[in-house]
Each structure stands twice: as C-alpha cells, then as structure tokens.
Amino acid sequence: MQKRPTQIDSTTTERYIVHVFTRSSKPTAPSTTGQAFLEAAGSVVNDIERYYSTLPSRPVLPSISPGYLQKLLPSAPPTHGEAWSDIERDIERAIMPGITHWQSPKYMAFFAASSTYPGILGEMWSAALTSANFNWICSPAVTELETIVLDWLAHILALPDIFLSKGEGGGVIQGSASEAVVTVMVAARERYIRRQLERRGVTDPDEVEDQSCELRGKLVAIASAEAHSSTKKGAIIAGTRFRSIPVHRSDGYALTGEQVRAKIEELQAKGLHPYYLGVTLGTTNTCAVDDFESVTEVAKDYPDIWIHCDAAYAGSALVLPEYQHLSKQMTFVDSFDMNMHKWLLTNFDASCLYVRKRKDLTDALSITPTYLKNQFTDSGLVTDYRDWQIPLGRRFRSLKIWFVLRTWGVEGLKQHIRHHLKLADLFAGLVESRSDIFRLLTPPKFALTVLTVKPRNSKQPELAKVDAGDPRPDQDQQIPIEPETDDEELKKANDITKEVYTRLDETKEFFLTASVIGGVYAIRVVSSNPLAEEKYTIVTGASVGLGRHIAKAYAAAGSSVACVARREPDLKSLVEEIKSAGGHAVAIVADVAERGAPKRIVSQTESELGPVDILCNNAAISRIGPITLEDENMDIWWRVHEVNVRAPVALIRAVLPSMMERKTGTVITISSGVASMALPVMTAYASSKAAISKFHELLTIELKGTGILSFSATPGLVQTELGKPEDALNKAAMDHPLLKAFMGSVSGMKNQQPEVLADVLVAMSADERFKALDGKFISADRDVEPVVKEAEKEGGGRVGKENLYTITIPQL
C-alpha cells in the first residue's frame, strides 16, 4: 500500500482515495455523508409511520423467551462497518419481536407513555443539536426555552404563581418523576439540617459537619402507603429513613391531614425528625388524590418539613378547569412534579418539576469548580440548570414540549384529556352493567378503572357507599366501601380475579396490570393511550331480530353503535336498552336502499359519533316465489337485490375513503347459506346473497395492504322477521311444493342463538386472528375457532389450499 503522505495536497489525496477504493473490496468507513443520511432518515421516517399505522394490528405483547436476542445477533460486533440497509432490516427481524408496543391501543397497563409525531420531531432536533447544556452558556436557547415552556405549562396547569420563574421559584425538566423526588429530597434534607443548625447557633465548620451527620441519621421521609415506590427509593438514595402511612379504602385511599399529624407526632416522640412529606395527586394503584385541604392545615404547624406533590401521571388532567381547584391548592407544597411523557403527548422523557424557591435547590446542589465558572454564571443573570438537578449534562428536552404545546394548543390538550376521561367512563359503565361479574374497586379516576371479579355465588352483601373524594367537586361520585367480608370470601374474590387476569394475560391480546391494593387483588385498566379510541360501528337492520342482537353485542364490547333501521320506535327502544346497559348508541332512521341514504347514514354517524371503524350490513329482505312470477312481481324480485346487494355495496363505498385514510376498518355483510344451496323458489334471495359474498371476496383482493378487512358471514338458521311472509307473493309461495319439500329436508336443522352469532361477528371485527380469514364467507353458526386456527397455518392451511369458505365451482 502506498505510504500515506504527511502533507496532503489535492493530487496526492485523489491518488490515495483512488487507491483505497480500487484495492479494498469492502468499504473501510461507514457511509455517513449527508446524502446517506437523507436516504436513511427518509427510510426510517417511512418505517416509523408504517409502524404507527400498523400498530393496532400488532400483538401488543412479545411472544419470545428471555435471551431471545442473543440467538438473533452475532456474538461480536462487526469488524467492518455495515450498510444502513442491513442495519435497518434488523429492526423488524430482531428488535420488533422483543418490543412491547406501549403505543398500541391494546396497551392499558401501568400508565401510558405518550408518543406523538411532534414529540418525535422534537427528539430528532434535540439529537441533531446534541450538547451537554449544563450551563446557560452551553447553548443559551436550551436554557431559555426550558424556562419559557415551563412557565407556559405552569399557566396551562393553573399552578400558583409561586412556581413561575419571574418570582423566587421556577420549573426544570427532569428525566423522571423518581429523579425529581430524589432531587427535591436532597434539597429538603439540606434545608432541614441548615435550619436546625441555624437555630442551634452552630457555625464552626467542624461542628456543622458533625451535627449534620448526626442529624441525618434521624431524618425520616414520610408518605402514604399508596405513594409511588420512588419515595422510598429516594429516601434510600438521600441516606435517610422512610416511613409509610397506611391509607384506607373508606377514604378512597387518600392520605389525610389527621394521619399525617399522627405520624409526625409518633416519629418525633421517638426522637426522629420528619423532614419530607410526599403527597400524591393520582396514586399509581388507584389514582387516589390525597386530602390536600386537611394536609395543608397540618403543614402550617411544621414549616421545616418539605412537602412534595407527586402528580406524575394525573397532573396532566390539570389542563381542565374542572380539576384546577387542585392546582390552586398547591400553595402549601414546596415542589410539584408531573410527567408530560405520561399523559400529555410528549415523548419520554419530560418530567416537569416546579419548586417554590429555586434557591433551596441551588443551595443544596450547586458546586462550581473553576472549569465551570464563566462571566454569565458569575453575573447571576442566567439560570444554570445543572444546579437544579443531580447530573451535570442535560438534554434539550424543552424542544419537544414546545412542539407539542404549539401543535395542540391549550384547547387541543383539553380535548385530548377529555377524550380519555370519556373513554374511561364508557368502559366503567360497561363494567358496571355486568355487576353480576365485575365490581369497581374505585370509580374511574383520571382514565384509570380498577376492578375485581366477583366469585360465583358470592355471599358478599350489597356494598355500602361512601364518599370517595372525587377530585372534581361537581361530580358527586361515591365508591363502594369494602364490605365486612370474611377471609374466605376475600380469598375467593382474589383467586378468581387473579385467574381472570392470568388468562387475559396469556392471550396476549391486551396488556393490563394487576395490583394488590389493601389486600384486594385488582385489575387496572388505563384508557389514556394516545391511540386509544372508541370504535364506531354501523349496524343496519338493527331494530329487530338478529340486527338488534348484533347492535347490542357491539355496544357491550365497548363500541359506540349507529343503529340504522326504518322503524323509529323499535330503534329508539334499542338505543335506550343499550344506554341502560352502560353502552352508547345513536339511532339513524333510514331505508338503506333509498338513493343517497348510504352516504347520509355514514356522514350522520361521523358527525354524531366519529369515523366508522366497523360496518355491519345486516339489513336484508327476502321474497319467496317461483321465477315464473307475474310481471309486477319482478319489481319485488329486483328490490331484493337493491336492499341486499346495492345498499351494502353503497355503504361500503361510503365508509371506505375514511377507512383507507386511517388504514383500518372492517366491513361485514350478513349473507346466507342459501347463497350456496339449491333452494328453489328463492332465486331473489339466493342470487343476491351469492352476489354479495362474491363481492366481499373480490373486495379483499382490491383492498390488499390497506389494513381493511372484508367478510361475509352466514348466520345459519335464525328465527327472524326475514322469513315471515310479508306480502301476497310470500304468503302464496309458502305453500309451493318445492319449497315445502326443501323445508322438510332441513327441518332437523337446529335454530341458532342470535346472541352467539352476534358475538362471533364482534370477534371477527376485534380479534386479530380473523385476518387469516379475510375475504372469506364465514359460517358464523359453526365453531369458528378451529377454522381460524387452520387458516393461521402456513399458506392458510386447508382453508387456503382448498380455497374453503368461498363460492367456487368444484369441477371434474
């Protein structure tokens, strides 16, 4: 190889480069040019968008075993750099199988971790401008934007002015609520010790050190037993003791001033020094809110104790005026922290910590060696956030907060939180409507519902009610108090709840968390995921028969239903029935076969509910009569096709544009086994049903890759209004000998239960596994489970290979 010149002029450089590229078969350096970045980033952004748009259809939980990644990756790093296209491929191959999809709408565990496109863009810019940002001079914009957006946020959350930067307080972004706790605990500890020593008049440095160390050993942090574990961990890190205060279900798991006072007195009597009190706005288990009013009264008597309010998750709800009486109560705390990365649309990490007196933080955490000194710091005119936190370096996190606040605006944030609260109320309503099975441990709070399962033949008496201290004063909510259960009853309830939870967990369809709260095993359901949304379903022919059951089944499964039919009184009673069972439905009076009706039905659904996720075409008519019918009866024959074919197709066409845009949706039309049978004198019905089933099969091919599923389904024999003779043609034809003969041949067939069929339809729209049957003509009256299992096999199993569940012509 040519010796590398010491002085490189342009000609030698060229020669040198040519030499490297001609001699070496592998690139020696990775391609990191701007052009390569443009290509790679473009591809990543595309992949991320595709990931988000396919999230609802991915299983939320991974199906791998511990150590799976070791088997997929080489045991050593590559010797030579790899091309981005090779690296990128491994995201789907190696990483995705081990990802729990926190952004999936099926993720309802712990608390949400928001991710939004503006949040991601903020992270991209933050990465691009990477710097350590410990002092103002490191990048003045980083510090100044942080101060500005945290002041904005304080206004949005209606926090008292004491937390604004214009006074003695201010906000700082921390990595997590736990980090915020440790940070303020250290400040609390130092402030407490300083004040004690000042009171004792100790000034000699050696004496200060001795007495400080002695006092530290007696310091105790206190918080409710329902406070987050970070309080105990913080106390361990701060080198102090921790004591928790038991709270009770009868108080809604809230900590009261009385309990705080009793604990302080108890500790002081033992010669210990409570120096830190943690209160919570939205505990992890049940989102309980401590009784700030009574704690405020007690706090007045103990001004040396630092009070920190942990509002990690529920603090986001303070954007709503109906919760802002809580913000106003925050005048008694020394610090307040909430995570925008949980519920306020900002990507991890963005924990917003406010302190009443920033000097308390800087007194405890400021150490300035010579190399950190600069004229701006010395002038005292700038903020150096390194003195407000434990690490030195810090990321540019305010950028994503800025992007999020500007993208949504205050009104947008309010709508976002309200949407999730509404979802939780809807879910809790459904749970309550099955009080024979479930029990709410607490009413939904901050989009968290906590429930238990009732044991069969439970001896538990009716639950007494007590005030749960709902944070919204206008909500007169109550929670059931724990009844006097003997241990045996409680154990039974715990066992069954645990079993239900375990089974749910095993299906990996949803990700929920369970917890033990005051000895009660409970399941937590969190509805505050950015992608969590209600499903909106249209059911036609909903007023009676099978359609009525279908509408009720979708509502019971949590979807809001637009019930469509011609008969208004029946529809109204259906909507009432759904509402009284805790569901949500609207009535749309329409004849689906009327020109213009499908479009009107869809736009009315969109304006009264939202974009249609599921369309269930159930409306149909049947006419029985020989094909040698009178001319005027030909119109009736044709009307059957208008109702059974043209109307569902028109409805599908009306819902498709929005479904295609959102890359999700299910369209189902109820067909009939008659489509494939040789049933005489039913030519209108049979040919219309054959046509619509074929239509669905072909629609699937056209919609491939759009995320929209299309099925037709036969309900088997159901007693409905459909078969009832409605007019002369039907009545006369009922006695047709060919029909009678056919009916005789199927007389042994069992009638199907409409409730079961309706549940199968719901499963077809909700269970991911039905993707394997996309386009099929499904017999909802048979056991569909083995069919799904077969179709899920390689190549669709027998279902795929033999083209089962389609209208085909077997030939010689």
Ligand code: PLP
């Ligand atoms: N505080 C409360 C009330 C929480 O619910 C949680 C987490 O869920 C935390 C603190 C800890 O949050 P972080 O992960 O930001 O430390």
